Amino acid sequence: MKFRTVIGLEIHVQLSTRTKAFCSCPADVFDLPPNTAVCPVCTGQPGALPVVNKQMVDYAIKLALALNCRVNEYSRFDRKNYFYPDLPKGYQISQYFYPLAVGGYMDIDVDGTTKRIRIRRLHLEEDAGKLVHEGDSITQAKYSLVDMNRCGVPLVEIVTEPDLSSPKEARIFTEKLRSILRYLKISSGDMEKGALRCDANISVVDLERNVSSNRVEVKNMNSFRFIEKALEYEEQRIMEALMRGENVEKETRGWDLATKTTVSMRGKEEESDYRYFPEPDIPPIVVSKEEIERLRSSLPELPDEKKLRFVQVYGLPEYDASVLTMDEFVADFFESCVELTGKPKETSNWIMTEMLREMKELENEELKIKPEHIAELIKMVDQGEISIKTAKEIFPEVFRTGKMPSQIVEERGLRQLSDERTIFEIAKKVIDENPQVVSQYRSGKKSVLSFFVGQVMKQTRGTANPKLVNEVLRRLLEG
Numbered sequence: 001m002k003f004r005t006v007i008g009l010e011i012h013v014q015l016s017t018r019t020k021a022f023c024s025c026p027a028d029v030f031d032l033p034p035n036t037a038v039c040p041v042c043t044g045q046p047g048a049l050p051v052v053n054k055q056m057v058d059y060a061i062k063l064a065l066a067l068n069c070r071v072n073e074y075s076r077f078d079r080k081n082y083f084y085p086d087l088p089k090g091y092q093i094s095q096y097f098y099p100l101a102v103g104g105y106m107d108i109d110v111d112g113t114t115k116r117i118r119i120r121r122l123h124l125e126e127d128a129g130k131l132v133h134e135g136d137s138i139t140q141a142k143y144s145l146v147d148m149n150r151c152g153v154p155l156v157e158i159v160t161e162p163d164l165s166s167p168k169e170a171r172i173f174t175e176k177l178r179s180i181l182r183y184l185k186i187s188s189g190d191m192e193k194g195a196l197r198c199d200a201n202i203s204v205v206d207l208e209r210n211v212s213s214n215r216v217e218v219k220n221m222n223s224f225r226f227i228e229k230a231l232e233y234e235e236q237r238i239m240e241a242l243m244r245g246e247n248v249e250k251e252t253r254g255w256d257l258a259t260k261t262t263v264s265m266r267g268k269e270e271e272s273d274y275r276y277f278p279e280p281d282i283p284p285i286v287v288s289k290e291e292i293e294r295l296r297s298s299l300p301e302l303p304d305e306k307k308l309r310f311v312q313v314y315g316l317p318e319y320d321a322s323v324l325t326m327d328e329f330v331a332d333f334f335e336s337c338v339e340l341t342g343k344p345k346e347t348s349n350w351i352m353t354e355m356l357r358e359m360k361e362l363e364n365e366e367l368k369i370k371p372e373h374i375a376e377l378i379k380m381v382d383q384g385e386i387s388i389k390t391a392k393e394i395f396p397e398v399f400r401t402g403k404m405p406s407q408i409v410e411e412r413g414l415r416q417l418s419d420e421r422t423i424f425e426i427a428k429k430v431i432d433e434n435p436q437v438v439s440q441y442r443s444g445k446k447s448v449l450s451f452f453v454g455q456v457m458k459q460t461r462g463t464a465n466p467k468l469v470n471e472v473l474r475r476l477l478e479g
């Protein structure tokens with residue numbers, strides 16, 4: 001049977017503003033003790049009035065522009081009514097009828113081709129508090145505690161059209177969104193800390209019978225890997241149901257890390273359940289064309305533009321340019337290196353493989369490596385002072401200690417032996433000690449050359465210049 005998977009995403013981004021959406025409490029509450037960043041506004045005390053945070057609106061407009069959306073000159077807040085213990089007001093302030101921005105897109109690279117994912121809308125809202133269940137959340141909670149620090153923390157919600165057709169595309173989309181958030185410096189984009197939260201709607205179409213499954217919403221995917229894993233699991237579950245001639249329930253399911261499956265959370269609520277109505281305490285947001293243009297001109301060079309420039313200016317393959325521009329720090333590092341080396345592709349190879357591998361292992365430590373380190377490594381290899389193998393061997397030490405490569409090479413006696421006379425003498429000795437192998441070579445078995453090369457390398461602890469060793473050995477064996 002043939003199937004097509006249809007995925008749409010709803011992503012919440014926590015904006016890194018100084019204060020909350022509608023009051024002057026701090027917005028970065030992740031490490032604060034419970035209920036220490038609260039006030040009458042964000043805890044919904046009677047008579048308290050919300051005031052819109054301008055920085056929040058500016059950040060959201062920047063994001064909307066970076067995602068090619070049309071920013072509405074008029075937008076408005078609405079109340080989304082529901083009861084939950086972590087929502088003291090009994091409603092969440094959101095934008096329903098008149099969102100801040102609509103009609104955008106983001107291009108993603110999937111297996112070497114570019115795919116455009118449309119963005120339906122982008123709007124502002126406030127976060128809710130957090131419930132902490134005593135004991136275990138799944139098993140025997142005797143009571144629950146509420147922490148209202150997160151109430152009123154500013155969020156942007158981004159809703160895509162159902163243009164994604166695989167779990168992998170959903171992961172790539174979210175990763176690229178994080179990259180853009182970090183370029184804009186408007187959110188940490190940390191999924192582990194809840195600054196980037198992704199919910200997905202997934203359905204599967206049976207192309208042979210032309211029927212579509214119900215749509216399932218998947219939540220709790222708090223890492224890029226889990227987005228892909230949870231959706232793969234769900235895709236498979238829906239396909240199997242279709243193959244049995246059944247349909248799946250229209251419901252909300254959560255990714256369960258322990259069992260690596262999705263589990264039912266609740267039936268999907270309809271939007272009408274929330275009884276949206278205009279927020280009477282906050283005037284509409286009116287943004288002039290000039291203001292929008294001012295914000296547009298303040299945008300930095302974004303990943304797509306940077307990638308294009310890296311291809312055009314440095315002649316890099318598209319793949320390299322994509323990898324290097326994912327992270328602005330890495331992109332800047334690359335450019336500083338190239339200024340020193342003048343060799344874009346060699347520099348890119350070092351950064352994409354050795355450096356990114358080491359960076360993945362880092363946890364919050366300060367980065368000690370500087371562009372000068374990579375430049376010196378490339379120069380030493382080019383000038384034959386060390387082999388590429390030695391260069392790769394010492395790289396982790398350069399990275400971890402911040403010592404210059406030349407210093408490590410000196411300390412460990414790894415300088416490449418390129419003195420022809422010394423190599424000649426070692427080669428001659430090796431040949432004299434192995435007359436049988438010499439006669440094998442001379443009777444036509446040329447492959448034994450590698451035995452001699454190996455012996456010379458061993459005697460020089462791997463520092464002999466391999467090209468020179470080969471030349472000298474050939475001359476001795478054939479001369």
Ligand SMILES: [Zn+2]
Binds near residue numbers: 041
């Ligand atoms: Zn407050």
